[in-house]
Amino acid sequence: MKLLGAMTWFSITLGAVVGGITFWLACRKRLGKRREQPSPDEWQSLGTLRVINFYPIKGGASIQLQQVECSEFGLHVNGLWERCLLAYDECGAIVFAGSYPRMLSIQPVIVGEKVLRLEAPNMPPLTVDLNELLRQPYAVVEKRKNGNFKRLVECRAEHSEWLSRAVLQRVQGLRLYVKLRPRQGEALVKPFLGVISSIGLFYYLPQLL
Known part of the structure; x- marks a missing residue:
């Protein structure tokens, strides 16, 4: 009698475990389908940029x-x-307009493939050529803070001096870097691949579960 009761409880437990795993796999599969990149035919017009x-x-x-x-x-x-x-400033913090309002006076202009010209009031224009800065071999600086990881290549001394003069109005204090794009597989979000233009903006409404 005890053996029969034990077998019954074992069967019930095993059935519950198998049922739970099956339900979890089904939900995971369904959610995975929901996150799939929609085709352009399923997009709906949201507005115009x-x-x-x-x-x-x-x-x-x-x-x-x-x-x-x-x-x-x-x-x-x-x-x-x-x-x-x-x-980055002298304290190792990333420079942004909230802490350094003069950053907003730095006007970039695209002048070629991977080439920028930086302009600022009362400053001669500065050309930053990423083709030269990222020509192999180059030294990579890795910085980690609050879970964020960045791979950087330091710009030339004259680039950092120009930025320091434009923002801090002194010869040094800021260091300019090129932030490298993530390596293959480092992207954290599912991509939208394509071209965004001012012709229109589209969005997708996923089917509800």
Whole structure:
């Protein structure tokens, strides 16, 4: 009798475990399908973009564009990607407009493939050529803070001096870097691949479970 009772409880427990695993796998599969990238035929018109603001230098002014490319690593155009340039101060903190308002006076201009010209009031223009800065071999600086990981290549001394003069009005204090794009497999979000233009903006309404 005891053996029969034990077998009964074992069967019930095993059935509950198998049922739970089956339910979990079914839910996971269904959620996975829901996150799949929708086809353009399923997009719906949301509105029209008047202009696209592109920020090649973190904290600096934007460049207004009519069309940009979009990948899992963000927006990019002419071989440049958003916030491909960023600066650190003497305390090792990233420079942004909230702490350094003069950063907003830094106006980038795209002058070629991977080439920027930086302009600022009362300063001669500065050309930053990523083709030269990222020509192999180059030294990579790795910085980690609050769970964020960045791989950087330091710009030339004259680049950092120019930025320090424009923002701090002194010869040194800021260091300018090129932020490398993530390696293959480092993207954290599912990509929207394609081209965004001022012609239209589309969105997708997923089917509810």
